[in-house]
Amino acid sequence: MEGLGEALFDNLESFFKPDFLARKGDRHPYDGWSLDQRDPRVIQSFMPLWEWAYQHYFSVQTDGWHHVLPEGKMLVVGSHNGGLAAPDMFMFMYDWFRRQGFDRLTYGLMHPTVWDIFPETVVRQAAQCGALRAHPKMAIAALQKGATVLVYPGGAEDVFRPHHLRDKIYFAGRQGFIKLALRENAPILPIISYGAHDTLFVMADIYKEMRQLHEEWGMPWLFGIDPVVFPIYLGLPWGIAFGPWPNFPLPAKIHTRVCAPVAFERYGREAASDRDYVNECYQLVCTQMQQSLDQLIAQVGDRS
Numbered sequence: 001m002e003g004l005g006e007a008l009f010d011n012l013e014s015f016f017k018p019d020f021l022a023r024k025g026d027r028h029p030y031d032g033w034s035l036d037q038r039d040p041r042v043i044q045s046f047m048p049l050w051e052w053a054y055q056h057y058f059s060v061q062t063d064g065w066h067h068v069l070p071e072g073k074m075l076v077v078g079s080h081n082g083g084l085a086a087p088d089m090f091m092f093m094y095d096w097f098r099r100q101g102f103d104r105l106t107y108g109l110m111h112p113t114v115w116d117i118f119p120e121t122v123v124r125q126a127a128q129c130g131a132l133r134a135h136p137k138m139a140i141a142a143l144q145k146g147a148t149v150l151v152y153p154g155g156a157e158d159v160f161r162p163h164h165l166r167d168k169i170y171f172a173g174r175q176g177f178i179k180l181a182l183r184e185n186a187p188i189l190p191i192i193s194y195g196a197h198d199t200l201f202v203m204a205d206i207y208k209e210m211r212q213l214h215e216e217w218g219m220p221w222l223f224g225i226d227p228v229v230f231p232i233y234l235g236l237p238w239g240i241a242f243g244p245w246p247n248f249p250l251p252a253k254i255h256t257r258v259c260a261p262v263a264f265e266r267y268g269r270e271a272a273s274d275r276d277y278v279n280e281c282y283q284l285v286c287t288q289m290q291q292s293l294d295q296l297i298a299q300v301g302d303r304s
Contacts, residue, residue, distance in 0.1 A: 190259040257292065
């Protein structure tokens with residue numbers, strides 16, 4: 001595909017420049033606090049790269065798109081895999097934009113650490129593709145504009161969970177997305193995937209041990225930021241990596257599925273403030289997503 005190699009090089013090059021990790025506290029115009037920086041033209045410019053990866057590198061198969069509401073706000077909730085590369089997330093984005101178009105208002109919540117330490121080149125492109133700082137204020141603002149908001153509640157613990165947990169839905173107990181859906185009366189649209197966690201092999205997470213060294217022996221965190229996870233993994237380009245370093249995904253067949261929307265009995269601020277009810281709704285979403293993932297694996301899985 002013409003221009004693909006150049007586009008691939010340009011996007012990868014930014015991850016290996018000396019300023020890949022900016023110092024915490026650096027200021028730039030793209031900080032994740034604006035709904036106005038999304039640019040459909042930039043999203044469209046990434047489509048050839050994503051299409052090549054979709055068709056040739058990950059050989060993606062997908063289904064369930066009839067569950068997407070034709071209009072209106074939605075909270076799309078996913079469990080992502082494969083380290084910081086998160087290939088299933090990008091493959092879902094490609095599918096979303098080619099099916100829903102570039103002008104349908106769509107945002108994704110991105111971890112605050114990314115905004116704080118990555119260089120302007122990276123966060124600018126993220127913001128132009130619809131990324132927002134993962135904060136209730138931004139999620140509420142987007143939903144109140146009638147937008148679709150994509151969230152991966154498990155964060156770093158999910159994306160770097162050990163390989164033996166690759167087929168488990170894991171949100172690390174975070175229930176903020178439930179409170180958000182209840183408060184804003186937003187339907188939850190679950191998305192699942194199978195195969196993306198085979199694009200790197202997380203052998204263990206030694207965060208507890210590293211935190212102990214930090215607290216008891218004064219070992220500083222890199223860039224002064226608590227990483228939340230400290231995986232040991234095998235993958236490209238490092239071979240073996242210690243810590244949540246960026247990775248280039250190994251080729252693996254990926255299956256994605258859009259599941260039926262999850263509806264709750266009660267909505268509103270009162271429901272969002274009811275701790276027991278929030279936990280009940282959280283368990284419902286996790287259970288339904290795990291059941292859907294188990295069914296997907298049973299249908300397409302080829303592991304012994």
